[in-house]
Amino acid sequence: MVDELTVINMFLEVLGQPRKLFSYIGDDVAWTRKAVKRDKFVIKVDMLVGKTDVPRGMSLRQAARKSVVACVSDFACKGVKPWGALVSLGLPRGFNEEHVLEIVNGFKDARNEFGIEIVGGDTNEASDLIIDCIMFGWGKNVIRRDGADTDEYVLVTGDFGLPPLGLDILSGKKKIKSPRLVEKALEAVLYPRPRLNFGLVVGNRKLVTASIDSSDGLALSLYEIAWHSRVDILLYELPINENLKNYSELSEEEKREYALYGGEEYEIVFTCKPKDAQKIMKVGEETGTPVKVIGRTVEGSGKVYFKGEVVERKGWIHFK
Amino acid sequence: MVDELTVINMFLEVLGQPRKLFSYIGDDVAWTRKAVKRDKFVIKVDMLVGKTDVPRGMSLRQAARKSVVACVSDFACKGVKPWGALVSLGLPRGFNEEHVLEIVNGFKDARNEFGIEIVGGDTNEASDLIIDCIMFGWGKNVIRRDGADTDEYVLVTGDFGLPPLGLDILSGKKKIKSPRLVEKALEAVLYPRPRLNFGLVVGNRKLVTASIDSSDGLALSLYEIAWHSRVDILLYELPINENLKNYSELSEEEKREYALYGGEEYEIVFTCKPKDAQKIMKVGEETGTPVKVIGRTVEGSGKVYFKGEVVERKGWIHFK
Numbered sequence: 001m002v003d004e005l006t007v008i009n010m011f012l013e014v015l016g017q018p019r020k021l022f023s024y025i026g027d028d029v030a031w032t033r034k035a036v037k038r039d040k041f042v043i044k045v046d047m048l049v050g051k052t053d054v055p056r057g058m059s060l061r062q063a064a065r066k067s068v069v070a071c072v073s074d075f076a077c078k079g080v081k082p083w084g085a086l087v088s089l090g091l092p093r094g095f096n097e098e099h100v101l102e103i104v105n106g107f108k109d110a111r112n113e114f115g116i117e118i119v120g121g122d123t124n125e126a127s128d129l130i131i132d133c134i135m136f137g138w139g140k141n142v143i144r145r146d147g148a149d150t151d152e153y154v155l156v157t158g159d160f161g162l163p164p165l166g167l168d169i170l171s172g173k174k175k176i177k178s179p180r181l182v183e184k185a186l187e188a189v190l191y192p193r194p195r196l197n198f199g200l201v202v203g204n205r206k207l208v209t210a211s212i213d214s215s216d217g218l219a220l221s222l223y224e225i226a227w228h229s230r231v232d233i234l235l236y237e238l239p240i241n242e243n244l245k246n247y248s249e250l251s252e253e254e255k256r257e258y259a260l261y262g263g264e265e266y267e268i269v270f271t272c273k274p275k276d277a278q279k280i281m282k283v284g285e286e287t288g289t290p291v292k293v294i295g296r297t298v299e300g301s302g303k304v305y306f307k308g309e310v311v312e313r314k315g316w317i318h319f320k
Numbered sequence: 321m322v323d324e325l326t327v328i329n330m331f332l333e334v335l336g337q338p339r340k341l342f343s344y345i346g347d348d349v350a351w352t353r354k355a356v357k358r359d360k361f362v363i364k365v366d367m368l369v370g371k372t373d374v375p376r377g378m379s380l381r382q383a384a385r386k387s388v389v390a391c392v393s394d395f396a397c398k399g400v401k402p403w404g405a406l407v408s409l410g411l412p413r414g415f416n417e418e419h420v421l422e423i424v425n426g427f428k429d430a431r432n433e434f435g436i437e438i439v440g441g442d443t444n445e446a447s448d449l450i451i452d453c454i455m456f457g458w459g460k461n462v463i464r465r466d467g468a469d470t471d472e473y474v475l476v477t478g479d480f481g482l483p484p485l486g487l488d489i490l491s492g493k494k495k496i497k498s499p500r501l502v503e504k505a506l507e508a509v510l511y512p513r514p515r516l517n518f519g520l521v522v523g524n525r526k527l528v529t530a531s532i533d534s535s536d537g538l539a540l541s542l543y544e545i546a547w548h549s550r551v552d553i554l555l556y557e558l559p560i561n562e563n564l565k566n567y568s569e570l571s572e573e574e575k576r577e578y579a580l581y582g583g584e585e586y587e588i589v590f591t592c593k594p595k596d597a598q599k600i601m602k603v604g605e606e607t608g609t610p611v612k613v614i615g616r617t618v619e620g621s622g623k624v625y626f627k628g629e630v631v632e633r634k635g636w637i638h639f640k
Contacts, residue, residue, distance in 0.1 A: 047408045049410060053444075
């Protein structure tokens with residue numbers, strides 16, 4: 001079993017000392033310069049648990065990266081640039097240095113990909129693998145989830161349904177014949193790509209009125225915006241992934257379930273004033289982010305409709 | 321089993337919405353005003369795992385409070401006022417609402433005791449109880465652990481040995497006949513009291529040259545200061561708790577082991593220039609904190625001596 005000092009040393013070996021820190025890794029706390037004056041301080045934590053969040057077929061390196069992605073996705077939808085992260089680990093007794101090194105390299109991947117510093121953490125023995133990622137940063141404008149008004153557009157980045165299908169393929173719950181669809185679904189679930197650049201630009205230009213990430217599923221995300229903003233949402237169409245949509249061996253019902261209630265997508269679900277829609281599309285082009293209008297807001301009390309029917313308020317809720 | 325929304329609602333019911341926050345609990349991230357301009361941002365995480373960190377006889381409420389205490393203790397020894405905390409929970413499947421409410425009340429205890437805001441968190445199902453406490457704040461001066469020079473005093477707050485004895489009593493590893501000693505030892509381990517006020521005042525007045533908390537044991541704490549500051553430490557005496565010292569049924573060797581290598585004390589181990597020792601004693605009186613000089617620093621390369629012998633470099637290292 002690897003002890004705590006060894007883990008810290010492996011972090012230092014792979015990542016080095018953070019560059020923009022006043023403190024050094026190994027002191028009791030991490031400290032850093034503050035950013036410009038009027039910025040708000042933003043912080044977030046997301047815990048990944050081996051048993052429930054790391055499907056068979058996902059490497060430890062991918063799992064560690066994913067724990068960071070979950071936080072980055074939330075910063076992206078709030079339009080805030082993440083500055084740094086702490087990682088708090090619970091390691092099962094059987095873990096050796098090779099396992100830990102895989103995890104550290106997953107953090108290195110994420111650090112390089114999203115330009116964040118890893119500034120500290122904690123290591124413990126636990127019954128299950130626990131990767132708790134804490135992310136912080138500073139932002140002038142933080143996009144809320146309660147800012148939507150009536151007669152606004154409802155939009156999403158990317159499309160939906162692939163990652164939950166990928167999960168079902170990994171668990172053996174679903175057999176898919178098309179190698180192309182299998183490949184796409186597995187990549188979507190093993191290597192999720194949050195929409196950080198898009199989120200930062202639309203946040204910076206104040207083009208978005210309300211926003212949320214969709215890791216708990218499209219339906220729940222829409223309900224959160226509708227409920228907190230006190231509007232209803234009418235959907236024109238479901239943003240089902242094209243590969244999934246065209247695959248004939250799944251029923252329409254199944255495709256709809258994956259797209260609405262699957263989760264793990266890390267896409268942004270958001271609203272904007274109609275006059276800003278064109279500008280948002282342009283940001284999508286500039287940042288290589290597919291963006292689609294999928295509905296509009298109307299007066300109401302927090303419901304979501306598709307083709308005249310109420311969309312079920314369910315999704316990926318832990319423990320259910 | 322309790323679901324995530326229920327847990328969030330219990331937090332809101334017991335704690336209310338944080339008062340000094342721009343955001344509200346339930347959004348993707350928490351955000352807050354920043355403090356004054358030249359302050360450094362300080363952040364820390366500490367994970368408590370049921371199996372290893374919650375002894376039999378410790379309530380869930382005490383365990384939740386303890387997870388916060390561990391962070392407060394680190395802020396105290398750095399001289400930085402904690403502003404807020406996030407709590408990331410891993411809950412075993414058998415947990416019901418009563419269990420969660422106990423945990424939430426432990427956070428409430430800590431919030432009121434230390435004047436911090438609980439600004440967010442995460443909830444997950446896990447095999448073991450996991451309470452990951454993330455603490456942050458802002459400070460002008462952060463006391464490092466590498467700031468000691470030669471010919472300085474080495475000091476501690478409080479005394480040592482009781483909490484590890486308490487742990488051994490709880491686990492049945494040690495039988496103690498004195499009810500008074502049992503009571504003292506149990507209180508020390510179940511309800512630890514970090515030295516926040518003392519740490520903030522000596523930090524603010526720049527009276528301390530190097531500092532560390534002692535949750536991994538006195539010996540390791542001394543070694544950390546000595547090693548990072550590149551000095552040796554000569555101990556005059558061991559700050560063994562009086563009740564423990566006077567108890568005749570434990571050997572001198574056992575008392576020494578408890579005081580040097582036990583840990584879980586959350587006392588501050590620190591150094592100061594001789595000219596500041598009187599001022600520090602006065603701060604101790606003002607804040608009701610026992611303070612004692614236990615040794616001095618000399619030229620060296622990171623070793624710790626007591627009565628001419630090298631103190632063993634061991635303590636509470638996870639996984640060892």
